[in-house]
Amino acid sequence: MKNASNVIQGEKEESSDAEWNIDQFEDRLFEILSDPNGRVSVAKFKSMLAFSGLRDTDPRLKECMTNFENVLQLNQPDHDSKNTDYYGGLSVDKKTFKECIQDNIILISKSLKNDFIIPEWQNFKQEIDKIYRNCRNNTNGNVASYIPQLARYSPDFWGVSVCSVDGQRYSSGDTNVPFSLQSCSKPLTYCMVQSNDDNIERVHKYVGHEPSGRSFNEISLDYQKKPHNPMINSGAIIVSSLLKPELALPDRFDWTTKMLSKMTGGEYLSFNNAVFLSERETADRNFALAYYMRENKCFPEGTKLHEVLDFYFQLCSIEVTCESASVIAATLANGGICPMTGEKVFNSAAVRNTLSLMHSCGMYDYSGEFAFRVGLPAKSGVSGTVLLVVPNIMGICLWSPPLDMWGNSCRGIQFCQELVNVYNFHNYDNLKHTEKKMDPTRLRIDTLSQDVVNILFGAFNGDVSALRRYYLLGLDMNIADYDGRTALHVAAAEGQEQAVRFLLEMCNVNVNTKDRWGFTPLEEAERFEHPEVAKLLISSMKKMEHPETD
Ligand code: GLN
Numbered sequence: 001m002k003n004a005s006n007v008i009q010g011e012k013e014e015s016s017d018a019e020w021n022i023d024q025f026e027d028r029l030f031e032i033l034s035d036p037n038g039r040v041s042v043a044k045f046k047s048m049l050a051f052s053g054l055r056d057t058d059p060r061l062k063e064c065m066t067n068f069e070n071v072l073q074l075n076q077p078d079h080d081s082k083n084t085d086y087y088g089g090l091s092v093d094k095k096t097f098k099e100c101i102q103d104n105i106i107l108i109s110k111s112l113k114n115d116f117i118i119p120e121w122q123n124f125k126q127e128i129d130k131i132y133r134n135c136r137n138n139t140n141g142n143v144a145s146y147i148p149q150l151a152r153y154s155p156d157f158w159g160v161s162v163c164s165v166d167g168q169r170y171s172s173g174d175t176n177v178p179f180s181l182q183s184c185s186k187p188l189t190y191c192m193v194q195s196n197d198d199n200i201e202r203v204h205k206y207v208g209h210e211p212s213g214r215s216f217n218e219i220s221l222d223y224q225k226k227p228h229n230p231m232i233n234s235g236a237i238i239v240s241s242l243l244k245p246e247l248a249l250p251d252r253f254d255w256t257t258k259m260l261s262k263m264t265g266g267e268y269l270s271f272n273n274a275v276f277l278s279e280r281e282t283a284d285r286n287f288a289l290a291y292y293m294r295e296n297k298c299f300p301e302g303t304k305l306h307e308v309l310d311f312y313f314q315l316c317s318i319e320v321t322c323e324s325a326s327v328i329a330a331t332l333a334n335g336g337i338c339p340m341t342g343e344k345v346f347n348s349a350a351v352r353n354t355l356s357l358m359h360s361c362g363m364y365d366y367s368g369e370f371a372f373r374v375g376l377p378a379k380s381g382v383s384g385t386v387l388l389v390v391p392n393i394m395g396i397c398l399w400s401p402p403l404d405m406w407g408n409s410c411r412g413i414q415f416c417q418e419l420v421n422v423y424n425f426h427n428y429d430n431l432k433h434t435e436k437k438m439d440p441t442r443l444r445i446d447t448l449s450q451d452v453v454n455i456l457f458g459a460f461n462g463d464v465s466a467l468r469r470y471y472l473l474g475l476d477m478n479i480a481d482y483d484g485r486t487a488l489h490v491a492a493a494e495g496q497e498q499a500v501r502f503l504l505e506m507c508n509v510n511v512n513t514k515d516r517w518g519f520t521p522l523e524e525a526e527r528f529e530h531p532e533v534a535k536l537l538i539s540s541m542k543k544m545e546h547p548e549t550d
Pocket residue numbers: 182183184216217233279286316380381382383407
């Protein structure tokens with residue numbers, strides 16, 4: 001087995017610190033997990049990884065899982081090796097444990113130190129599930145019927161898959177059923193065109209960046225006689241003509257699917273020939289668009305129109321599942337690096353451009369409203385898919401075939417809206433202080449303890465302007481530390497008269513609150529000899545007893 005600590009050592013030649021830390025981490029991990037006989041249950045170890053959101057099929061854990069499997073083979077040669085969940089009470093000693101985990105120790109240590117982008121993955125999963133269930137009751141919309149392959153999908157299909165930028169995974173519902181990418185291929189090909197640096201500027205010689213305000217397949221061009229943007233059919237057809245035109249069509253298709261497969265981290269990707277044939281059969285509008293654009297000299301010179309259209313239909317007919325498409329979205333969320341493999345698929349400038357256009361143009365004619373309500377880059381497709389990107393945090397794929405009047409998945413839209421009602425994911429949500437919304441990238445306990453420290457520190461220093469700020473931000477001014485000490489206790493003990501006045505008169509805090517030793521703020525003021533403060537507190541207590549004297 002390759003030693004991960006060597007890898008680290010290799011990066012940091014002389015220093016043995018990193019090696020020592022990893023070794024120490026492995027020892028500590030063993031201590032935490034081992035039973036009184038000095039053995040670690042493999043099932044228990046795996047469930048700890050799962051708790052943080054990792055799957056044991058994660059390619060980044062492959063060596064570790066294979067090592068455990070090999071140990072199992074040696075111990076119980078009769079077990080069913082296909083059943084990867086079977087560990088039949090297998091436990092290993094310290095030496096074996098360390099040998100088995102060392103190849104993937106960096107990821108394992110991150111997982112067990114709770115060092116992922118979403119530290120409380122279990123709570124996050126529960127919220128996702130809640131929203132998933134709410135949306136399941138939404139029976140609005142109609143399944144696309146322009147080709148039989150789409151019309152045949154049951155309106156009941158509903159799947160949600162999440163993949164964080166650290167490769168934490170969660171799926172609910174029909175997340176392994178294949179469906180075609182359709183318009184969700186548009187941002188992906190746009191991003192691919194730009195994977196060649198020279199093309200970053202070039203592509204916009206042929207296609208604009210403005211929302212069209214028209215339906216996705218309308219025959220119209222902007223004032224420069226270019227398609228409005230790459231997220232509508234005309235723009236996507238142009239982008240298809242810019243994608244590896246030097247290659248013959250079969251090689252072009254191969255190249256594209258290889259890129260897509262890098263985005264899915266090797267997860268499900270296929271091609272639905274029946275969808276392709278139907279798309280081509282019912283493509284009068286797309287042919288009309290292409291001819292109109294050719295008449296207006298929109299294509300680069302030498303473009304073979306029929307070949308480009310075929311390529312465009314093929315791109316629409318590529319199949320994914322909710323699971324694999326969530327990894328695609330996560331690759332976009334992660335600046336072009338696939339979280340499941342660590343492979344760099346795109347440069348970050350291409351991804352940024354793609355996300356910008358998804359944000360302004362990704363949801364057909366609903367794009368403006370979506371940007372207003374949800375504030376996240378997303379792209380929908382007529383198969384009922386929504387690729388939703390929470391930049392730097394996660395990618396989400398939503399799939400449910402019934403569409404609304406704009407062509408967006410009804411359940412998908414509802415999910416996006418409910419998600420940003422719960423979490424501060426909207427682009428313009430305040431990231432520091434959101435009273436109602438949660439920030440899943442922070443441990444809730446950290447947020448709470450930070451609030452306590454801030455308020456008590458403000459009271460200690462008599463910093464009324466700081467206290468005013470916390471009050472205006474909606475923080476609970478009665479909040480107490482682990483000793484039951486509130487801002488009022490601290491301000492009273494320190495003789496901070498203005499702070500005490502502000503807390504009593506503006507924030508209406510509880511004047512009779514007791515700390516863990518039973519002291520009230522008044523007793524604190526008296527104990528530390530602040531008679532003016534004591535007076536204030538007494539009068540506030542009197543007012544509480546006889547409010548009518550006010
Ligand atoms: N194949 C469809 C078309 O080109 C894709 C459109 C869509 O998903 N809105 O018309």
